[in-house]
Each structure stands twice: as structure tokens, then as C-alpha cells.
Amino acid sequence: MHASLSLLVFGALLRLAHAATTSLDGIYSLVQRQIPEHADSFTFSLFQADGDSFAISDSTEGSGINVQCSTVSACARGLYTYLTQYGGVDIWWTGSRLSQLPSPLPAVGIPVNGQLLCHTGIYHFNTVTFDYTATWWDWDQWQAQLDWLALRGVNLPLAWVGYEYILIQVFQEVGLSDDDIASFLSGPAFQAWNRFGNIQGSWGGPLPTEWIDGQYALQQQIVARMYELGMTPALPAFTGFVPRALAQLYPNASIVNGSQWDGFPTDLTNVSFLEPWNDLFVTMQKSFIAKQQAAYGANISHIYTLDQYNENSPYSGNTAYLANISSETFAALRAADPEAVWMMQGWLFFDDETFWTTDRISAYLGGVPGNDSMIILDLFSEVYPQWQRTESYYGKQWVWCELHDFGGNMGFEGNLPELVSGPIQALAASPSMKGMGLTMEGQEGNEIVYDIVLDQAWSANPLAITAYVESWVARRYLVSPLPAAAQNAWSILSTTVYSNAVSAATIKSILEVEPAISGLTDGILTAVPYDTNTTIVPALQNLIAAAGENPALLAVPEFLYDIVDVTRQLLANRFIDAYNALVSTYNASGATSTSVTAAGEPLLTIISDVDAVLWTNDNFLLSNWIASARSWAGSNSTYADYLEYNARNQITLWGPDGEITDYASKQWAGLVGTYYYQRWETFVGYLANITASGTSYDNTTLHEEMLSIGEAWDSETWSAGWEVTGDTMDVVTGLVQKWIG
Numbered sequence: 001m002h003a004s005l006s007l008l009v010f011g012a013l014l015r016l017a018h019a020a021t022t023s024l025d026g027i028y029s030l031v032q033r034q035i036p037e038h039a040d041s042f043t044f045s046l047f048q049a050d051g052d053s054f055a056i057s058d059s060t061e062g063s064g065i066n067v068q069c070s071t072v073s074a075c076a077r078g079l080y081t082y083l084t085q086y087g088g089v090d091i092w093w094t095g096s097r098l099s100q101l102p103s104p105l106p107a108v109g110i111p112v113n114g115q116l117l118c119h120t121g122i123y124h125f126n127t128v129t130f131d132y133t134a135t136w137w138d139w140d141q142w143q144a145q146l147d148w149l150a151l152r153g154v155n156l157p158l159a160w161v162g163y164e165y166i167l168i169q170v171f172q173e174v175g176l177s178d179d180d181i182a183s184f185l186s187g188p189a190f191q192a193w194n195r196f197g198n199i200q201g202s203w204g205g206p207l208p209t210e211w212i213d214g215q216y217a218l219q220q221q222i223v224a225r226m227y228e229l230g231m232t233p234a235l236p237a238f239t240g241f242v243p244r245a246l247a248q249l250y251p252n253a254s255i256v257n258g259s260q261w262d263g264f265p266t267d268l269t270n271v272s273f274l275e276p277w278n279d280l281f282v283t284m285q286k287s288f289i290a291k292q293q294a295a296y297g298a299n300i301s302h303i304y305t306l307d308q309y310n311e312n313s314p315y316s317g318n319t320a321y322l323a324n325i326s327s328e329t330f331a332a333l334r335a336a337d338p339e340a341v342w343m344m345q346g347w348l349f350f351d352d353e354t355f356w357t358t359d360r361i362s363a364y365l366g367g368v369p370g371n372d373s374m375i376i377l378d379l380f381s382e383v384y385p386q387w388q389r390t391e392s393y394y395g396k397q398w399v400w401c402e403l404h405d406f407g408g409n410m411g412f413e414g415n416l417p418e419l420v421s422g423p424i425q426a427l428a429a430s431p432s433m434k435g436m437g438l439t440m441e442g443q444e445g446n447e448i449v450y451d452i453v454l455d456q457a458w459s460a461n462p463l464a465i466t467a468y469v470e471s472w473v474a475r476r477y478l479v480s481p482l483p484a485a486a487q488n489a490w491s492i493l494s495t496t497v498y499s500n501a502v503s504a505a506t507i508k509s510i511l512e513v514e515p516a517i518s519g520l521t522d523g524i525l526t527a528v529p530y531d532t533n534t535t536i537v538p539a540l541q542n543l544i545a546a547a548g549e550n551p552a553l554l555a556v557p558e559f560l561y562d563i564v565d566v567t568r569q570l571l572a573n574r575f576i577d578a579y580n581a582l583v584s585t586y587n588a589s590g591a592t593s594t595s596v597t598a599a600g601e602p603l604l605t606i607i608s609d610v611d612a613v614l615w616t617n618d619n620f621l622l623s624n625w626i627a628s629a630r631s632w633a634g635s636n637s638t639y640a641d642y643l644e645y646n647a648r649n650q651i652t653l654w655g656p657d658g659e660i661t662d663y664a665s666k667q668w669a670g671l672v673g674t675y676y677y678q679r680w681e682t683f684v685g686y687l688a689n690i691t692a693s694g695t696s697y698d699n700t701t702l703h704e705e706m707l708s709i710g711e712a713w714d715s716e717t718w719s720a721g722w723e724v725t726g727d728t729m730d731v732v733t734g735l736v737q738k739w740i741g
Contacts (some may be wrong), residue, residue: 408442
């Protein structure tokens with residue numbers, strides 16, 4: 001039976017920001033999508049309560065399950081709690097195992113209650129996640145993601161897709177030509193930084209109309225589904241970043257140039273900013289939000305993401321100037337939507353801490369009246385929390401967030417003890433903390449880290465890590481009996497690799513980094529903060545032993561993913577030893593071309609071995625990234641080639657001339673075996689040649705050669721295999737014998 005009741009509004013944040021749906025149709029549809037064989041086994045109903053809460057109980061009319069909840073989003077979380085705690089099943093990035101829910105359904109017994117920790121919201125996404133992970137996602141992938149989010153209780157997701165469609169219309173209204181606009185918009189794989197005002201224009205060609213239209217159509221589906229699932233999408237607004245031609249069209253408007261970003265040439269950065277006290281800014285904001293409301297619904301959300309200074313310095317550091325910027329920006333938002341709430345990432349206060357003194361932060365935030373008018377995402381709470389030095393953002397609402405996976409890098413990294421204790425401590429110390437969330441740059445790997453944050457949001461006490469991990473592993477592998485070795489593997493990982501208090505949000509393997517003779521192993525992102533031989537090695541050995549004890553594990557996608565992932569990490573770490581040996585050989589007084597070449601062979605062998613194991617699992621294929629990009633073009637090969645160039649450039653040179661080379665590097669089959677292999681092969685050859693000739697090491701010459709390799713690779717189109725190759729366990733067993741013994 002579909003029930004619908006009026007809700008008590010929950011929390012100041014959503015009181016302003018969300019006319020929450022009270023229809024449970026979306027939850028019943030979720031059940032139909034994920035567990036159709038039990039579509040009639042769950043009954044949902046809404047009750048009045050302050051905050052997100054649920055109660056699970058056995059049906060009095062049969063073998064079904066009742067989920068009562070205060071919000072539609074809480075209904076989804078209640079369902080998930082039953083599925084995981086009683087059904088023993090879960091949904092993963094590698095796919096859903098919810099279809100393996102036992103029949104008949106396990107009884108609940110004593111009813112179970114759940115309450116959202118912050119009584120307000122669970123946030124998800126970073127602006128850049130939409131490029132590092134979701135650039136090429138189609139509706140099927142978005143549906144899976146939104147179901148994953150809903151079940152875990154996320155009710156405040158970012159919704160950036162399709163922004164350019166409406167922005168272009170606003171630009172056209174104020175007289176900008178198609179050429180003016182085309183010179184401003186960035187390529188599909190780089191739109192996040194255009195939205196941030198970091199870059200403008202595209203080095204791969206102008207943004208095609210087909211892309212703009214396709215993304216807008218996709219956003220309509222995404223926003224509708226978010227609302228249906230009880231979520232409040234955080235929607236875009238007009239930021240103030242404009243094409244340079246606007247200054248000629250409106251010479252009396254106050255338009256200033258932003259700062260240069262990450263070494264990009266001036267024609268691709270120094271983005272023009274229309275200051276918000278201009279009437280033109282207000283006009284454009286009103287137009288943008290009116291069009292967006294017409295497209296998605298006037299009451300879908302009143303929360304607007306708007307970042308003006310994300311890695312982009314203000315025109316002035318004068319506190320009065322900063323207060324006026326924020327005051328007028330918010331006034332324009334409220335002129336467009338009287339219920340508007342301004343959401344911004346707090347990354348700028350950490351990233352440019354020298355500029356953003358507490359006086360300037362106070363002035364900027366203080367320019368916005370009232371504390372419930374803003375939401376600050378404390379982007380890096382688990383390592384560099386800014387709420388502490390800003391007196392809880394001077395009373396503004398803020399969200400405790402975990403930042404992870406810079407650029408979508410794939411190295412193992414996490415600090416489970418901090419993730420279960422940090423939010424609890426922050427909430428006790430800061431009444432203006434109104435939520436928790438994930439602000440990963442790329443959503444790849446390290447799944448346990450994301451899960452524990454979202455589960456901690458529903459517990460008033462720190463989760464017991466040992467018990468949590470045991471339950472997590474049992475659901476993840478879902479075989480009976482589950483070998484103790486599988487639990488042992490994750491016990492090792494969770495207490496070592498994933499209990500590291502490192503000051504980074506990712507660990508990048510040096511095999512993905514442009515080769516050099518020094519500086520690769522001591523960087524904050526490349527230093528491995530654990531002993532491989534006492535962590536990765538026994539974890540992998542235990543996983544292999546588990547498969548031997550119960551071969552049913554070899555039919556579990558998550559197990560195969562994990563064993564590839566752990567093997568990948570082992571080899572990536574072994575690469576450091578091989579690299580150090582090469583450098584030592586090269587620097588030795590008796591070095592010869594032959595000795596250097598021989599010392600370089602293990603590096604190339606490891607790269608080939610990494611590539612081989614990655615090829616055995618569909619989740620680690622470069623071809624997926626490229627195929628997804630090209631699929632947006634249909635049969636238009638020219639358009640497909642354009643998209644592939646964007647896809648390739650982001651994960652390699654990240655810019656026309658390698659401006660932030662390797663930032664978004666990945667360990668993907670095909671990428672490792674071609675691009676990384678070629679660079680390291682060239683590096684070894686270079687060292688051997690200069691050793692033979694007696695010439696000096698020249699980093700500039702080597703860098704230019706690496707840049708040439710990248711430019712050539714980015715210009716190619718994929719013609720190698722597209723499918724999985726090799727048997728995972730056969731390959732892993734051989735590699736273990738080679739690299740562990």
C-alpha cells in the first residue's frame with residue numbers, strides 16, 4: 001500500500017531548502033528495480049518526527065516487512081538497514097547483490113529504530129567528481145548511483161550535469177555571440193574547472209551542441225529521480241564567471257579578471273568575473289534560476305551551489321570588498337529565489353590559507369545575513385578541518401566532509417578511526433554542524449572508507465571498527481561458509497592500510513608519475529605510509545587462501561575486484577624498490593649502459609605485470625573509459641574522436657601542454673601497458689644513453705620527450721582490445737610466486 005502523510009519539517013537547513021516529496025512511489029520503484037522478487041514484501045509509511053528517522057518491524061499480516069519513516073529518504077535508509085543487517089546483502093559499486101536476499105524474508109523480531117545523527121542531511125559529491133568519475137555516465141550508470149546513494153541515506157546530493165545548457169541561454173540573452181560563448185566553455189572532461197572559474201575555453205575544440213543537449217536531457221532525468229527518492233538536489237546558480245567579450249558589450253559593468261590557475265596560459269585561465277553588485281549580475285541570476293525552475297520544477301530545491309574563489313584569488317583582500325561580494329551575491333540569489341540557500345565548498349580556506357585569514361573569512365561569510373542562509377562544506381574535515389579555526393564558520397551551517405581520491409587516484413588510503421570519531425566530536429563541539437558527507441574528487445576504489453562514513457551518519461556513537469569490518473566483509477563476499485582467511489585479510493587492511501593518519505587524501509603510485517631521477521618517492525601523495533610486507537602481502541595471501549578454501553568466492557564480483565586491487569597495490573609498491581635500485585645503479589661510480597639497462601628491466605616487468613592483472617577484471621579497463629566517452633557520439637566518428645581526446649587528455653597531460661600532468665592518473669589496463677610503459681621504457685633508455693655517452697642528466701630535455709609521448713598518446717584512438725583478458729586467479733597466482741615467493 002502506498003502511504004503519504006504531511007511531514008514535520010526537519011531542521012533549519014531543509015526548512016528553507018526543500019519542499020520534500022511525501023510520495024512513496026519512488027521507494028516502491030526502488031524496491032522494484034533492486035529486488036523485484038520481493039516487490040510485494042515491503043510496506044512503507046510516513047510518520048511525523050523531527051529529523052530523519054525510521055522504524056523497521058515485521059508485518060502483522062504475513063511474512064513482509066514494515067518500514068515506517070519520517071521522510072522518504074529515511075524510508076530508503078530503513079530499507080537498506082533491513083537488507084544489510086537482516087538480509088545480509090548489499091549493493092556495491094561493482095554491482096548489486098540485493099537479489100540474493102533470502103526467501104522467505106528473515107524476521108526482524110524486536111523492532112529496530114534509526115535516527116540520522118545530524119538531524120539534517122547527508123551530502124555527496126565534489127564538483128570535480130562530475131569529471132573525474134562521472135563525465136561519461138549514461139542514465140543506466142546514474143540510476144545505479146542514485147539507488148546506491150538513496151539506500152545509504154544520502155539526501156543532499158550535488159546535481160551539476162547539464163549546467164551549460166541553461167547558462168548558454170542566459171549568455172545569449174545578454175547579447176553574447178555563439179563564438180563568444182564557445183571561447184569560454186571548456187571541453188566535456190574539464191567542465192568542473194570552468195564552472196569554478198579556473199579555466200576557460202577548450203584545447204580540444206569547441207564544446208559541441210550535441211554534448212550540451214545530451215547532458216541537459218540527462219540532468220532532467222537525474223533531478224527527477226533525486227526528488228522521487230526523497231533527496232534535495234543542490235542545484236547550480238549563475239556564478240559570475242563570464243566570457244571576456246561581455247566587458248566590451250557592457251563597458252560600464254564592473255568585470256575583473258580572475259587569477260591564473262595551475263600554470264595554464266592566460267588565454268585558458270584568468271577568467272573574467274562579473275562582480276555581483278552589478279544590475280547585470282542580478283538580471284543574469286534571475287534568468288538562470290527562472291529557467292532552471294521551469295526545467296526541473298520550482299520547488300525541487302532551493303539550495304544552490306556557488307563557488308567564486310575555489311583556487312581562484314579574489315580581486316581584492318579588503319574585508320569590506322569581500323563582505324560586499326558575498327552580500328550582493330546572496331541578495332541576487334534571494335532576488336531570484338526568496339528561499340535560496342547558498343552552498344559553497346570550504347576548500348578555498350584551506351587551499352589558500354595565507355590569503356584567507358580569519359578576518360577575511362569572517363568578513364566574507366558575514367556578508368550573508370543569518371546563519372541558515374548558507375551551507376559550508378568543510379571539504380577536508382578528516383585531515384585539515386577548517387571549522388575549528390573559523391569558530392564553526394562563524395555560526396553558518398556547515399557539513400563535516402571526507403575528501404578522498406585526488407583526481408580519482410586508486411592507491412589504498414583511509415583513516416577509519418578518524419572517520420568514526422571525528423564527526424561525533426565535531427558535532428559535540430559545534431552546534432552549527434548540520435550534516436555529514438563525502439566530497440571525493442574521484443569515486444574509485446577504497447569502498448570501505450565511503451561506506452563507513454555514510455553508516456556513521458546514522459550512529460550517535462563511534463562505530464566499532466572491528467565488528468563493522470567483519471559484517472562488511474560477510475556481506476561483500478556473501479558465501480557460506482566464509483573462510484576465516486577472507487576476514488583475516490580485511491582485518492589486516494583495516495588496522496593498517498586503512499588506519500593511517502596521513503596528511504593526504506590519496507596515495508599515488510610513482511609508476512603513474514612522469515619519470516625523473518629524483519623527487520618521486522618523497523612526495524606527500526606518493527610516500528607509502530605502511531610496510532608492504534606486513535600489510536599488503538599477508539592480506540593478498542589470505543585472499544588467495546580463502547579462494548582455495550571456498551571456490552565459490554571466485555563467482556563473487558567483489559572478491560575478484562578486491563584480489564585484483566590488492567595485487568595491483570602490491571606491484572605498485574614493489575615498483576618503488578625497483579625504481580630505487582635503478583637510481584642507485586645509475587648513480588654508482590662504475591655504472592655502464594648495460595648495468596643501467598639491466599637495472600631498468602624489473603621496472604618494465606612490473607608495469608607489464610600490473611597491466612596483465614588489470615586486464616582480468618572489467619572494473620580496471622581503460623577501454624571502458626574510452627568506450628563510454630565515444631558512446632555519446634553514436635555513429636558520428638568525428639564527435640567520438642573529440643570525446644576520446646578529452647577522455648585521454650584528462651588522465652594524462654591534463655592540459656594542452658601538460659599543465660597538471662598525471663594529476664588524474666589511473667591504474668587501468670591499457671593505460672598502464674601503453675602510456676606508462678612507454679614513458680618508463682624511454683626513461684631507462686635515456687639513462688643508459690647518457691651513461692654511455694658521459695653526458696649530463698637534463699630534466700628539461702627529458703620532460704620535453706615525455707610531453708611529446710603524451711601528446712602523441714592523447715591524439716590516438718583506441719584500437720586494442722575492449723574486453724577482459726585472462727583468468728584472474730591464474731594471473732594473480734603467477735605474480736605472487738614472482739613478487740612474494
